Amino acid sequence: MMRIQTECTFLLPSQRPNLRHISRDRRFWGPNPTRMCVPRSPNLEKEAQPIHPKPHLRAHPHQPRSLSRAMSPAGRSGRPDAPLHLVFVPFLARSHFAPLAAKAADACGQRVGATATTAAIVTTPHFAALAPPCVPVHVAGFRCPGGHEDFSQLPDDEASSAPAFFSAAEAALAPALAAVLRAQDGPVAVVSDAVLYWVPRVARECGAPHVTFHTIGAFAASAMVAVHLHRPEAFLDPFVVPGGFPRHVKLRRAQINEEALAHLPLFRAAEAQSYAVAFNSFAALEANFAAYYQSQLAGRPKKVFLVGPALAAAASPRAVTGGAERDPILQWLDGRPAGSVVYVCFGSTCALGESQLRELATGLRASGRTFLWVIPAARGEGGAAREERASSHGMVVAGRWAPQAEILAHRAVGGFVTHCGWNSVLEAVRAGVPLATWPLRAEQFVNEAFLVEVLRVGVRVREVAREEAGLEALVPAGAVTRAVGRLMGDGQGEAEAVAGRRARARELGSAARAAVAEGGSSCGDWARLVEELKALHGRDSDPQV
Structure with missing residues (x-):
């Protein structure tokens, strides 16, 4: 040793030095077990x-x-x-x-x-x-x-x-x-x-x-x-x-x-x-x-x-009151109808490859839903810049921190495409937002089962996000489009299921806020x-x- x-x-x-932001949107069971050799x-x-x-x-x-x-x-x-x-x-x-x-x-x-x-x-x-x-x-x-x-x-x-x-x-x-x-x-x-x-x-x-x-x-x-x-x-x-x-x-x-x-x-x-x-x-x-x-x-x-839930920060007062310091992301959300925006974020360190970024972008556009997609700087700079220029149906935020708790608490957000990290799960639960689950590693796969099978507030983007060999299979654009449709409601018999997930999510949100009151x-x-x-x-x- x-x-x-x-x-x-x-x-x-x-x-201490002043640091304005702290990432709260990534969770895993211990460190990444695929490389955790303690x-x-x-x-x-x-x-x-x-x-x-x-x-x-x-x-x-x-x-x-x-x-x-x-x-x-x-x-x-x-x-x-x-x-x-x-x-x-x-x-x-x-x-x-x-x-x-x-x-x-x-x-x-x-x-x-x-x-x-x-x-x-x-x-x-x-x-x-x-x-x-x-x-x-x-x-x-x-x-x-x-x-x-x-x-x-x-x-x-x-x-x-x-x-x-x-x-x-x-x-x-x-x-x-x-x-x-x-x-x-x-x-x-x-x-x-x-x-x-x-x-x-x-x-x-x-x-x-x-x-x-x-x-x-x-x-x-x-x-x-x-x-x-x-x-x-x-x-x-x-x-x-x-x-x-x-x-x-x-x-x-x-x-x-x-x-x-x-x-x-x-x-x-x-x-x-x-x-x-x-x-x-x-x-x-x-x-x-x-x-x-x-x-x-x-x-x-x-x-x-x-x-x-012990979260790094609750929604700040300016998320409600507005003002010059209000984040541009929140200002953009202010102009969208209630429950209309799909929020997409895979945490600060869970990386998607270039091919997967392209499939995700294509699937989001094909869904016809307005989306807000946050891509961390260190893991997706090249693809993020290209997709930001190509995106006309939503907002792509690349290369900077985003106020996730405030985003999820915004009235315009109706669903969350997530990697199922526990911090992100708790923020979504507290905000009462249903989820489309896309786990990438570690305990995120088990969290997906909890959200979909036990809480019934989530829909799977795919059944298993990792193959036996430990390699991540490419999720095609069509799977993304179908998952967003199920999450938000695509008019094809999903209305009752969507309403049920939203009601259960709101109930959990009330319980989460009451627990820490x-x-x-x-x-x-x-x-x-x-x-x-x-x-x-x-x-x-x-x-x-």
Whole structure:
């Protein structure tokens, strides 16, 4: 495992560079499993000894009075009115960073029930610039072969660099996290991304309770666990998700990534060291799947909390009030009839090839529907420019960030063609918008089944978006046209189905907004979790029990 000398700098919000936008539209189950080769750990207990050099804290407010005192929660300040300090550790990928950063912002300087909370984020310089302005950041120096600080930006032809990336991330973040925890005199707890398998160990060493935070949905996580634990010797194709899964759901073998399954034991062993598990979801959406996931947890019984949707940003006031600063995309939408526009976006890093871009453009034009198509700069500059010039039936936005939450919340948007990343799914659900599903990788295929078969708010662009060999088949223009017709209604007997999907989407949207409102289910779960974490302070027993 790589050992890299690290430095940790504490930045107050006013000291950080200003970054206006943060991408929220990409999700995947952990990193891209097709290239996720994390270091194997046959025995996590053997790794319990610190292996990293002690970081230098250049601007941290205070140092612990003694290491042994800081290591034990009983040794910290016993003031009953002391706030609970929550330290968030996101994985180094934008789609993972966004929901954890949003939750940190929610916890910063707030009172949850009877408990006051403060928050901070431990991350690297690149992601420090993406953090919400209100959240203090502890910045750890980071060096990785290839120079990529964002895992989602690793080129597909550099799959071999994934293990080095994971090792470098641990070498940078682990000592920084330990230093932050040992410097805390009051109650403290750690909330980290589920793929950072080493964080529970560091939290335990420092006497802090730990919460595993899943940035994917409970349905997808439960389906993967069910297949991992209960899979038969040979799958039928398609097969029914086994193990007493809450719903009768069929998946195809091509929709399940074997590498992702291979890494589940490592993540489950780490999760077993946590006090609790949290999902970026809400009860009306996934309560039964969260209960199933809890029943399948390894180790001692744990509670599962649904604390979402934690989104990077809600619709800004100017999305409603207008004004000179209003995004031109939203101004363009203002002139379109209600529910008339098809929004198309595959996230900030899910790439479509040139041939597929052409088929998609042809299919959108042939649908006869007004469309808004957003293509990220890094992945589609050439094709994006050509299609922008050729598009006369809609608006193509190429090479810049787009306000997705505000777009989906706009009255003109009637459907969303999506890659089924969980952040995008949650934004569409919260906005009450039905979807045309076009998964590209990882857990997105399982999310598609959830949207189409369970929630019944989506239509498939094609049945399986990846073949057995792992190669993506070209989706022809005709399939795009048919999917858009089914999504929006093409006048050929689709009216009842369209109305049903829209009604269910609106109902889910109301439930999502209610969940995060005062008195909502997610607010209640978050309050209970915070109260339990605070109650652990001062106990001499294992903080994860």
